[in-house]
Amino acid sequence: MMRLTRLIKFETRIVVARVSEEIRKATIYLNPEFAKRCGIKEGDVVAVSRGNRGLRFRVRLLETAPEDGGIIPNSIFSNFLADFESFKSFRADIELSEGDESTEEDVIRIIMQRK
Amino acid sequence: MPLTPMEIYKLLPKTNCKKCGEQTCMSFAFKLINREKKLEDCKPLFEDKRYELQLKKLQEMLKPLAEATETGLIVRSEKCNGCGNCIVVCPVHVEKDPHGAGIGKGPSIPDPIYRIENGKLVILNMHACRRYGKNRILCVVCRENCPTDAISFLEG
Amino acid sequence: MICTGCSCLCDDVEIAEGKILNACERGYRHISKYMENRAKPAVEGKEVDLDRAIEAAIEMLKSAKNPAIYGLDTSTVEAQKTAVKIAKKLNCYIDDNSSFCLGEFVEAILRKELPSSTLEDVRDKAYVIVYWGTNPYHSLPRHLSRYSYYPRGAKRQRGYDEDRYLVVIDIRKTEIAKLAKKNAKFIKVENDLELVDSFMKALDGKAGKYDVAGVLREMKKADFNVVFGGLGLKYGLRGNFKAFIELLRNINKFAPLYFIPSGFHANMRGFNETLFEAVNAVNSYSFSSASSSPEFAFTELLKREKIDTALIVGTDPIASLPYEASSKLPKIKKIVVDPRKTLTSRIAEVVIPSAFSGIESGGEMVRSDGVRIKLKPIASSEFDDVYVLKRILEGL
Numbered sequence: 001m002m003r004l005t006r007l008i009k010f011e012t013r014i015v016v017a018r019v020s021e022e023i024r025k026a027t028i029y030l031n032p033e034f035a036k037r038c039g040i041k042e043g044d045v046v047a048v049s050r051g052n053r054g055l056r057f058r059v060r061l062l063e064t065a066p067e068d069g070g071i072i073p074n075s076i077f078s079n080f081l082a083d084f085e086s087f088k089s090f091r092a093d094i095e096l097s098e099g100d101e102s103t104e105e106d107v108i109r110i111i112m113q114r115k
Numbered sequence: 116m117p118l119t120p121m122e123i124y125k126l127l128p129k130t131n132c133k134k135c136g137e138q139t140c141m142s143f144a145f146k147l148i149n150r151e152k153k154l155e156d157c158k159p160l161f162e163d164k165r166y167e168l169q170l171k172k173l174q175e176m177l178k179p180l181a182e183a184t185e186t187g188l189i190v191r192s193e194k195c196n197g198c199g200n201c202i203v204v205c206p207v208h209v210e211k212d213p214h215g216a217g218i219g220k221g222p223s224i225p226d227p228i229y230r231i232e233n234g235k236l237v238i239l240n241m242h243a244c245r246r247y248g249k250n251r252i253l254c255v256v257c258r259e260n261c262p263t264d265a266i267s268f269l270e271g
Numbered sequence: 272m273i274c275t276g277c278s279c280l281c282d283d284v285e286i287a288e289g290k291i292l293n294a295c296e297r298g299y300r301h302i303s304k305y306m307e308n309r310a311k312p313a314v315e316g317k318e319v320d321l322d323r324a325i326e327a328a329i330e331m332l333k334s335a336k337n338p339a340i341y342g343l344d345t346s347t348v349e350a351q352k353t354a355v356k357i358a359k360k361l362n363c364y365i366d367d368n369s370s371f372c373l374g375e376f377v378e379a380i381l382r383k384e385l386p387s388s389t390l391e392d393v394r395d396k397a398y399v400i401v402y403w404g405t406n407p408y409h410s411l412p413r414h415l416s417r418y419s420y421y422p423r424g425a426k427r428q429r430g431y432d433e434d435r436y437l438v439v440i441d442i443r444k445t446e447i448a449k450l451a452k453k454n455a456k457f458i459k460v461e462n463d464l465e466l467v468d469s470f471m472k473a474l475d476g477k478a479g480k481y482d483v484a485g486v487l488r489e490m491k492k493a494d495f496n497v498v499f500g501g502l503g504l505k506y507g508l509r510g511n512f513k514a515f516i517e518l519l520r521n522i523n524k525f526a527p528l529y530f531i532p533s534g535f536h537a538n539m540r541g542f543n544e545t546l547f548e549a550v551n552a553v554n555s556y557s558f559s560s561a562s563s564s565p566e567f568a569f570t571e572l573l574k575r576e577k578i579d580t581a582l583i584v585g586t587d588p589i590a591s592l593p594y595e596a597s598s599k600l601p602k603i604k605k606i607v608v609d610p611r612k613t614l615t616s617r618i619a620e621v622v623i624p625s626a627f628s629g630i631e632s633g634g635e636m637v638r639s640d641g642v643r644i645k646l647k648p649i650a651s652s653e654f655d656d657v658y659v660l661k662r663i664l665e666g667l
Contacts, residue, residue, distance in 0.1 A: 015443065018409040018535070020196040020296055053594065066443040076590035076597075076614060083593045084371060084570065088506045089442065104614055108589065112601050112618065197295035198408060199416035200450075204431070209423060219394060219413075219422030220283040221293030232290045234299030260421070260431075262408050262446035 009095045010038045013069035014048070016078040016088050026055055026077040026101040028094075029062035030070040040096060047097040048072075050081045050090060058101040070094075076107050118176065118269060120144040126169040126176070127157065134158045147177070148269075188244070188257075190236050194265035197234040201257035201266060202227070207243055236265070272647045275345065275537045275629030276301035277411050278639035279418070286649065295412035302630060302649075310612050310624035321654065327621045328582070328606040329666035332361060335580035335604070339364035341569040342586035342608075344536035347634030347646065350656035351538070351545040354584065357664050362559045364578065367542040368586060370554045370568035373532040375512050376500060377543040378553040380530065380641070384516050388497065388529040390417075390640045395424035398493030399486065401438040404463065404503020405533040408446035411639075414533075415447065419499070426495075436489045440466065441503060456486060463507025467518050474521055490526035501533040531640050537629070541637035573599040580604040582663075584656060585625075587613040608659050626655035 012034075019029070028048060030040065040046060044059045055077055065071045072078040082090055123144040130140070135156040137143040146152035154173060160166050199221075202208060207228055208216035215223030222230050229238045241247060245254040246268075258266045274284045276298040284294045284302070291299050312324035319327075332338055340358050343351050344367050358365035369377065379385040393400070400419045407414035415421055420431050427434040437455035439448040444457065451457040458481060460466050469479030473487050490496045498519070508515055522528045534540065543553040550556055552563030555571075565571065569588075572578045573596040581603055589597050590613070605619040610631075616622045626632045629646040632655035636644050 017406060020409050020412070022300065064443060064445050064449075074591070079591060079593045079597060081594070083595050087371065087593065088502055104590075108614060108617060111589065111594075111598050114598055196297070196408070196412055197299065198412040199293075199295065200421055203416040203421040209430070213423070217423050219417040221285070231293055231295065233303070234291070234294065234296030259452070260450060262449055 008038075009093045012048070012092055012094045013066050014078075014081070014090055014092050015066050015069070015071050016074055016082060017071050019071070019073045021073075023073055023075065025103060026057045026075075027060055028057035028070045028072050029060050029065050031065040031067050032061045032063060034065070034067060034069060035059065035061055038094070040094075045097050045099060045101055046094050048081065048092050048094050050092040053081055055080060055102040055107070056097050056099060076104055077102065080107050080110075118148060120148055122176065123147055123173065126173050128159050128163075128166060128169075130159070132159060188238065188241065188246070189267050189269065190238065191265045191267070192235050194263040195235045196263070197231045197236070198262065199231055200260045200262070201236060202230060204256050204260050205229075205244075206254065206256060207245060211243075272302075272649050273629055273636075273644055274298040274302060275627070275636065275646065278534050278537055278539065279411050279413055280537065280636060280638045280644045281413060281417065282644065297412060305610070305627045305630045305650075308612050310607075310609055310616060310622055312624055313616075313622040315620060321623070324621055324623045325659065325662050326666070328623060329663055331580055331604055331606060331621060332357075332582065332663070332667060335361075335363075337363065337578045338580040338582065339366065339569055339572055339578045340582045340584070341366055341588070342584035343367050343542050344369070344539040345585045345628060346538060346542075346656045347628045347632070347636060348538070348541045348545055348643075349634045350584070350628070350660055351542050352549075353657060353660040353664060354582075355546060355549050357582070357660060357667065358556070359558050360664065360667050364555075364557050364567050364569070364572060365546070366555050366567065366569040366572075367539060368536060368591070369534070369539050369543055370565070371570055372502060372536075372539065373500070373505060373534045374543060374554045375505070376530065376532045377534075377540055378547075379512065379516055380532070381544065381547050381553065385519055385530045386523060386528070387531055387641065388495075389642050390419075390531070390638065391642075392495070393424075393497050393529075393531070393640075394418050394422045394427075396426050396495035397424075397497045398427070398434065399436045399438060399490045399496035399528075401440065401486075401496075401498040402447060402533070403440040403498055403500045404505070404507055405499055405501025406441065406445040406447060406503075407499070407533060410501070410535045411533065414499075415450070419497070420450070436486075438486055458483070460507070463504060464509065464511060464514060467508075467514050470518055471521065474525060487522070487525065490522070490528060494527055496526060496528045498528060498530050499533040500530060534639050538636040540639055540641060541635070544637055544641070570596040573597075573603070576602065578603055580606070582606045582608070583615060583619070584608045584660070587615050589615045589618065608656065623659055624654065625659050626652035628656065631655065632657070 042061045127140040160170050212224045226240045274281045274294050285292045312321045314327045380387045439451045440458045448457045465480045469481040472479035473484045555568040556563045557567045606621040607616040607619040608623045610627050631650045631652040633646045633648045
């Protein structure tokens with residue numbers, strides 16, 4: 001059964017923050033209310049894009065995430081999407097996606113290719 | 116959800132047979148929650164086949180009780196990051212260890228209630244907690260100051 | 272031992288019965304896993320011996336037209352001093368992460384524009400404790416229990432519910448915001464400059480967008496109050512540090528209020544103070560121009576393609592810098608000095624392994640409040656940052 005939310009992009013507020021866990025894969029912590037409104041569940045993979053850059057993130061739910069979006073831990077993944085103007089907080093588009101979350105190798109490859 | 120004596124009573128034989136040493140099954144239910152009696156004290160539950168299903172349900176229901184310490188304190192380790200708030204706010208630690216835990220350091224007494232080991236809260240001497248024993252009081256200071264609700268109490 | 276997992280530099284960490292006691296989870300990971308995933312010396316991706324790698328680094332720096340030295344926030348003061356000597360010898364740029372973190376605040380403290388104090392003084396005396404744009408629960412986990420809200424300090428014997436007033440300012444209700452219950456306040460801020468303005472208005476008895484008159488009243492009750500400022504404050508001010516410094520000066524006419532930066536890196540303050548002692552600047556310094564400027568920040572030099580070589584010590588720029596800077600890393604030659612295999616070392620021309628400061632090698636670090644701490648390592652490695660950097664300096 002295909003979820004309707006697969007067709008929709010949501011505008012999200014992303015806050016970049018430290019988390020206590022050690023995460024090596026791209027993870028986004030969504031506010032549970034926000035996730036529910038968008039029809040996104042824990043464990044889903046979402047495509048997060050900002051301008052012409054995007055990555056896939058695994059969804060976890062976290063109550064302390066902002067009400068209109070989520071947290072991406074300080075990492076190569078958050079920095080790929082951020083810029084110095086909006087280092088700690090920015091707006092991005094989020095939609096349900098196929099496949100697995102992006103890896104560190106994926107991002108390094110993109111950076112090396114766009115030389 | 117905290118466990119209530121009524122929920123336990125509903126699954127007991129309700130015969131008031133007094134084999135557990137209590138006058139009524141309701142009294143036994145209360146004593147079970149306070150851990151002054153064990154489920155095994157109710158002989159009919161275990162010996163009579165009629166109560167098999169109820170026994171299973173009771174064992175399931177009482178599992179968190181068995182996992183909790185004697186004061187009913189449960190630590191969800193996956194939520195704990197070793198911030199130490201609980202150790203420093205504990206009134207017992209403040210009184211017994213004013214130059215150690217009381218002032219923000221790791222406990223300097225040989226028998227703290229708990230301490231941080233390998234980054235997580237580990238309970239060592241729960242009987243020193245004010246929630247324990249005959250003169251117990253409903254102290255909730257550690258739970259109130261845990262930023263992630265890693266500490267909880269059975270009674271709610 | 273002294274944990275070097277963050278800028279708290281907790282000195283009560285013990286190792287007993289095979290367990291690490293008193294350190295938080297991050298400290299535990301830092302100390303228990305130091306032997307994992309260690310770097311091996313390499314040139315152009317091929318493993319070589321340490322001497323060969325150091326020689327290759329020296330050659331690369333000698334033939335560089337515009338080198339820069341970057342990182343050093345987890346190195347000891349001794350290593351930082353050696354790095355400054357290298358930058359001077361090469362007449363090049365030197366910078367750390369504070370240029371996009373809390374450098375401006377540390378500079379204001381060192382120039383005495385912001386009044387500051389020690390964490391022990393906060394513990395013993397502070398009444399109103401403000402966390403502005405920082406969530407120490409994740410970045411400095413033991414901060415509240417060791418130094419601020421919870422300990423019964425000398426003049427704060429009655430504990431947090433009578434002798435402390437906690438104020439948490441953030442854009443979301445963080446873990447420490449949840450602790451602001453009785454005798455406390457959580458301010459959910461959308462615009463930090465408007466909040467600064469609200470404080471200024473409240474000092475004049477006027478109403479602003481945010482209701483902060485109560486906070487000021489509490490500050491007036493005591494002779495010691497403190498603000499811990501983090502990245503949320505820095506980026507929230509949008510470059511207008513003057514407004515914040517002005518605010519603190521004005522509040523201090525009304526009630527004593529100190530400022531301590533809530534930085535994460537174990538020895539970022541050490542770098543700022545070391546460079547300040549040498550050249551009167553906290554970061555973003557160019558020896559050839561003999562001046563410090565935002566355009567000499569490592570991130571700017573990368574973005575505007577002003578350098579051809581970088582000596583990167585104890586930091587992982589391909590992971591920690593936004594794309595506009597990290598995307599330029601492939602264009603320059605890189606020497607990475609780090610105890611671990613980092614993401615940047617995967618694309619570096621020269622990789623030199625070093626040792627973990629505080630765990631395998633000693634020296635001095637500076638805590639976030641400026642107090643100097645002498646490290647107490649539990650192991651010993653000869654080939655630490657100081658060794659590597661001294662070898663490089665000698666070879667130039």
